């Protein structure tokens with residue numbers, strides 16, 4: 001067998017590609033094994049949410065995505081009439097970016113290749129064995145059988161994950177009980193607003209722009225919701241449902257992609273089994289409501305990437321990997337909860353319609369709207385489980401800051417150019433940030449952390465920083481430790 005890799009990532013979808021980028025940035029030898037010989041042309045996901053754009057900005061990549069997407073200042077919850085107002089959120093990216101998944105994947109793959117990642121297409125993993133030192137994978141490619149050995153393997157191989165099954169990780173949950181349809185079509189008579197949702201006892205229809213001349217229509221039709229997820233959708237079926245529910249077919253023609261999808265909902269029992277870890281759809285699946293799966297997958301990868309790199313490159317204890325599940329499983333649970341709630345709100349009964357009106361009314365209250373917008377945008381994710389040792393500092397530690405997500409704030413320096421916090425995190429290292437002129441603390445977590453040192457003034461106009469002397473920021477933009485001024 002050839003060399004032993006540090007990490008083999010199985011699956012070159014968005015989650016696997018971003019994870020590989022993060023690992024390669026830290027100098028980890030990583031290979032992506034992807035079953036498909038060619039990139040997928042159809043796009044399941046259409047949305048990048050605020051936290052995902054922040055994740056990309058933490059590596060200086062947001063411009064590539066913004067240049068090809070279309071920002072919309074709102075999001076939705078269960079297609080309720082009152083939309084979620086993203087424009088008021090505390091982020092540099094207060095919107096949903098409409099960007100087809102195929103484009104997102106192409107941009108991620110380009111970044112991975114720039115960083116020297118081997119993305120091996122046409123490689124299907126079929127067997128996995130692990131021992132104390134590493135993991136062996138076997139599979140088939142067009143050139144015949146292949147074997148790979150790596151110190152760690154990450155299953156980013158989607159809903160039907162072979163890695164999850166081969167590692168013996170259970171995936172409890174519920175089977176499909178309802179299906180819905182989508183069509184990427186040209187509309188001769190598109191709606192006047194950029195995104196619309198229609199709900200009645202006849203069903204629900206959502207229409208959103210996808211690309212120049214192409215709209216996505218999503219239909220939840222009670223008369224068709226028991227059709228098997230495997231049965232192909234025809235344009236006539238789509239037209240009939242849309243006309244019955246919306247009173248028009250919007251002049252639909254030229255279908256690019258027609259598909260049926262269901263509400264199977266599951267979450268992995270464990271995100272780690274020894275040297276095997278799971279991320280993205282391999283770890284959680286749900287009804288795709290609110291446009292979240294791809295986003296949460298990229299955020300899983302952001303959490304795991306630096307930890308895995310610290311273990312394989314810097315000799316951090318393997319226990320650091322357990323914090324991945326402790327931090328991300330609650331996010332997966334919340335994702336399942338909110339998509340189940342949305343599925344319930346999308347059933348076309350009289351009671352549900354009344355509930356929708358009540359919810360829509362409630363969402364007119366700015367605080368409630370903001371709370372849900374923060375949740376769907378994933379800006380409310382904070383962690384409390386990371387057990388890295390604290391820096392040695394004379395001032396009291398501020399535990400309430402640990403795990404908090406930092407917004408991208410501009411910092412002024414006495415010496416050197418002004419810098420935004422995220423720019424200081426572009427290299428993917430820890431950031432030791434001191435406000436004021438006192439000495440920066442010593443930090444010896446027992447493994448050589450890669451840290452950038454930065455001294456700056458407190459962010460202007462942000463009262464919450466008033467009593468903070470400095471902070472140690474994790475490579476994923478969450479606070480590790482903060483201490484008092």
Ligand SMILES: Cc1cc2nc3c(=O)[nH]c(=O)nc-3n(C[C@H](O)[C@H](O)[C@H](O)COP(=O)(O)OP(=O)(O)OC[C@H]3O[C@@H](n4cnc5c(N)ncnc54)[C@H](O)[C@@H]3O)c2cc1C
Pocket residue numbers: 010011012013014015016033034035036044045046047048101123124125126156157158159160161162163182261279280281282288290291292293294295296297
């Ligand atoms: C209709 C629909 C609409 C959606 N809309 C949105 C949205 O708007 N926003 C959003 O965030 N999410 C959305 N999602 C969810 C989103 O598409 C997924 O969550 C996302 O693709 C998950 O990414 P992933 O990389 O984890 O898995 P995947 O994208 O499934 O990638 C897994 C990869 O692993 C490969 N693979 C599988 N098995 C093997 C093997 N044995 N060996 C090697 N390779 C293997 C596959 O070929 C694939 O490329 C939607 C989903 C659906 C169905």
